[in-house]
Every structure is written in C-alpha cells, then in structure tokens.
Amino acid sequence: MAKSTPATGGARRAAAASAPVAPDDAGAKPGKKIVRPKAAAVPAPAAPAPAAARKRTPRAPRTAAPAASPAAPEVGGTAPRKAPRQEQTAPVAGVPVATDRTRAPLQPGAIPASLAIGEAEGVGPTGRKRPTFPAPPLLKKHGPARILAMCNQKGGVGKTTSTINLGAALAEYGRRVLLVDFDPQGALSVGLGVNPLQLDTTVYNLLMEREVEVDDVLLKTAVPGLDLLPSNIDLSAAEVQLVNEVAREQTLRRVLKPVLPDYDIVLVDCQPSLGLLTVNALTAAQGVIIPLECEFFALRGVALLIQTIEKVRERLNPDLELEGILATMYDARTLHGREVLARVVEAFGDKVFHTVINRTIRFPETTVAGEPITTYATDSHGATAYRELAKEVLAR
Ligand SMILES: Nc1ncnc2c1ncn2[C@@H]1O[C@H](COP(=O)(O)OP(=O)(O)OP(=O)(O)O)[C@@H](O)[C@H]1O
Numbered sequence: 423m424a425k426s427t428p429a430t431g432g433a434r435r436a437a438a439a440s441a442p443v444a445p446d447d448a449g450a451k452p453g454k455k456i457v458r459p460k461a462a463a464v465p466a467p468a469a470p471a472p473a474a475a476r477k478r479t480p481r482a483p484r485t486a487a488p489a490a491s492p493a494a495p496e497v498g499g500t501a502p503r504k505a506p507r508q509e510q511t512a513p514v515a516g517v518p519v520a521t522d523r524t525r526a527p528l529q530p531g532a533i534p535a536s537l538a539i540g541e542a543e544g545v546g547p548t549g550r551k552r553p554t555f556p557a558p559p560l561l562k563k564h565g566p567a568r569i570l571a572m573c574n575q576k577g578g579v580g581k582t583t584s585t586i587n588l589g590a591a592l593a594e595y596g597r598r599v600l601l602v603d604f605d606p607q608g609a610l611s612v613g614l615g616v617n618p619l620q621l622d623t624t625v626y627n628l629l630m631e632r633e634v635e636v637d638d639v640l641l642k643t644a645v646p647g648l649d650l651l652p653s654n655i656d657l658s659a660a661e662v663q664l665v666n667e668v669a670r671e672q673t674l675r676r677v678l679k680p681v682l683p684d685y686d687i688v689l690v691d692c693q694p695s696l697g698l699l700t701v702n703a704l705t706a707a708q709g710v711i712i713p714l715e716c717e718f719f720a721l722r723g724v725a726l727l728i729q730t731i732e733k734v735r736e737r738l739n740p741d742l743e744l745e746g747i748l749a750t751m752y753d754a755r756t757l758h759g760r761e762v763l764a765r766v767v768e769a770f771g772d773k774v775f776h777t778v779i780n781r782t783i784r785f786p787e788t789t790v791a792g793e794p795i796t797t798y799a800t801d802s803h804g805a806t807a808y809r810e811l812a813k814e815v816l817a818r
C-alpha cells in the first residue's frame with residue numbers, strides 16, 4: 423500500500439471530512455475508505471462544517487455495538503437497599519483505598535447531607551468541595567500528545583460515551599484530539615457517525631500491517647480538531663494474531679508514536695476486557711481514566727483492573743498513572759446512586775473526578791445521531807458535564 427506523506431494524508435483527511443456521505447450502508451465501495459460523519463443528507467441550519475449538515479438525522483446504527491452493551495439498569499426502580507460489596511483493591515500509588523471490608527453497609531442516615539441533596543454550598547455530588555476549574559488557556563503550539571486509556575473491563579459503564587464527549591469537549595477548548603477506537607464493537611466509530619462495516623482500513627490494519635500508517639486510517643470528524651482512528655470487527659482478530667508478534671504489548675504505542683507531535687490528547691476507547699488489546703492501550707498510555715457506572719456492581723472487578731494497571735506499570739510502562747475515576751450514569755434522586763457514589767469516593771478518594779456524569783437519555787440519543795452531546799445538545803447538562811470534565815482533566 424502506498425504510504426501517504428503528511429501532506430497527502432492531511433489532504434486526504436480534509437477531503438474525507440467534506441466527502442459526501444453515501445446512503446446508509448449502500449454497499450458500493452470504490453476502493454477508498456468511507457467517511458460517514460453523519461447519516462443522511464438532511465441539512466441542518468447554521469451547521470459549522472459540511473459533515474455537520476447531516477446532524478440529527480435519526481438513524482439506527484448498523485452495528486450491534488450499542489445494542490451489545492448490557493442494558494442499563496432502570497433508575498428509580500427496585501434498587502437494592504444493600505450497599506455494594508467492597509472489593510479488595512490493590513493499592514495504587516496515591517490512591518487511598520478503603521481497607522475495612524467488614525464494615526456494615528451504609529445506612530441512609532450516614533450519607534453526608536451534601537450527597538443527599540446534590541450540590542449544596544459549593545459541595546459537589548462526590549461530597550467534596552468542588553473547586554472551580556479555570557477555562558484552559560489556548561495553546562500556541564500543539565503536542566506532544568498525552569495518551570489516556572478509557573478502561574474498565576466491565577461492559578456498558580460509559581467508556582465509549584465518555585471518550586466521544588470528553589474528546590469533543592477537549593477539542594472545543596482548542597486541543598487537538600485523536601480518538602482511537604480500540605474495541606472491535608466499533609461503538610466509538612458508530613457514535614461519531616462512521617459505519618464500521620464500510621471501512622477499508624481500520625486500526626486493525628494499522629496494528630498488523632507495517633506499511634499502513636496512521637494517515638491511511640485517520641478520519642476527520644465533524645468536530646474541528648477531533649480525529650478518529652476507527653475500528654470494526656476485524657480488530658478482534660488482532661487479539662489473537664498479536665500474540666505471535668515481537669513486543670506485542672507495545673504495538674499500539676509504536677504505531678501512534680509518529681503522530682503524537684500533532685496532537686495534544688489521544689483517548690483510547692478500550693473494549694470491555696483485560697486482554698492483549700487493553701494491555702496495549704495501557705502500555706501506550708500515560709494515564710488511565712476508569713469510568714464507573716453508579717450502580718450496585720460498580721466496584722466489582724475494579725480490584726482486578728487496578729492490579730492489571732499495576733502490573734503494566736511495573737513490567738511495561740513505568741509512566742502509567744491512574745488519571746481518575748469517573749462516576750457515570752449517576753442519578754442523585756435515588757438513594758442507591760448516592761450510596762454507590764459515596765462508596766466510590768470512600769474507596770478512591772481524590773482520584774475520583776469532581777465531575778460526575780448524570781444518567782440521561784440524551785446520551786443514547788447522541789449515539790443514534792452519530793455526534794457528541796456537545797454539538798447535539800450543546801447547552802444540555804450532559805454537555806456541560808463533559809466540558810467540566812475536560813477542564814478537570816487538563817487541570818490534573
Ligand atoms: N450518562 C449516561 N446516561 C444514560 N445513558 C448512558 C450514559 N452514558 C452512557 N449511556 C448509555 O449506556 C450504554 C453504554 O454506554 P457506553 O457504550 O458508553 O459504555 P461502554 O463502557 O463503552 O460499553 P462497552 O463496554 O460495551 O464498550 C449506551 O447505550 C450509552 O448510550
């Protein structure tokens with residue numbers, strides 16, 4: 423395959439950004455990859471970019487990715503009254519970990535008033551005084567990128583949603599952001615309006631074929647400054663094929679290295695497993711963000727994840743840090759949600775982001791629309807929350 427120079431790659435990306443989008447899954451593939459930032463050609467008023475002209479066209483994603491996620495539990499339903507089981511967690515540098523595993527479950531009365539009433543007197547939903555994060559200063563020059571892996575082997579906790587929306591919010595603040603779809607489900611690609619079934623070149627080719635470069639796979643999204651390395655089911659083969667490679671855990675790090683000077687942040691959306699692909703993401707990354715759904719089983723498996731992070735740090739990547747725990751799908755109206763969040767803060771202390779992502783139907787809607795919430799519902803609480811998270815991440 424012909425290698426593209428940065429110039430041709432850029433031109434190619436620009437062309438990709440403005441390329442018209444074929445009707446959904448039309449099937450014809452003229453040999454080039456297909457960019458599908460949006461579904462159909464329904465012009466939207468005041469669209470800033472050509473691809474954005476197709477915004478809010480309701481379209482069911484063609485992959486099973488979102489549907490493959492475990493169904494989110496009902497809010498306000500029959501929430502278990504029992505507090506979540508406290509897992510044994512291996513200590514991670516700087517992470518305070520609760521050790522008293524015999525403690526009685528939290529009683530409703532034991533919940534700090536701040537948690538019970540949401541955000542009172544400057545106290546955030548995590549029960550801590552919420553600092554004001556300044557708007558990040560504009561950058562005069564970009565790069566080298568910091569790589570953050572969005573990781574939790576538990577499925578359906580908000581990894582992909584957080585990758586898309588944190589990435590879009592960071593791009594709004596002038597950061598150059600590269601999103602890496604590192605999940606064969608391709609949900610990140612779908613969430614940005616790309617049909618993974620019609621891609622000629624994906625992250626799989628980048629990992630497995632030495633002549634394929636990032637520019638051959640890269641897609642521009644409708645959000646300025648936000649680029650995507652898409653994936654599809656092909657990537658599942660990489661998990662097996664990489665086993666025979668030399669330095670198999672360093673493959674992602676190696677292929678991303680040439681483009682790190684072009685970006686400020688790279689977010690890697692991991693699949694829900696702790697297999698070789700996830701280890702690759704952890705080996706490439708400087709930081710890990712763990713999205714945790716505020717529900718009963720939230721802390722299950724986190725100990726194993728923390729142990730994996732520790733092992734990767736010891737053996738493969740001494741720079742790796744736990745960037746933060748992101749509480750997602752939080753519903754302050756339920757005692758259950760507040761109890762779980764209190765437990766998470768108890769276990770991880772300051773590693774828990776002050777920003778908490780509420781549960782709202784807006785997020786599933788954005789997947790159908792194929793765009794981030796920051797453009798789909800720009801003034802919504804969800805969009806504001808991810809902007810706050812972006813500020814918090816940049817301030818860390
Ligand atoms: N804050 C939220 N409120 C309501 N629904 C949400 C929220 N965040 C994510 N969702 C929905 O929950 C489902 C799972 O989210 P998402 O795909 O981001 O999780 P994931 O951890 O990436 O899943 P997987 O492990 O399968 O990759 C999706 O349908 C998504 O739209």
Ligand SMILES: [Mg+2]
Nearest residue numbers: 581582605609
């Ligand atoms: Mg996902």
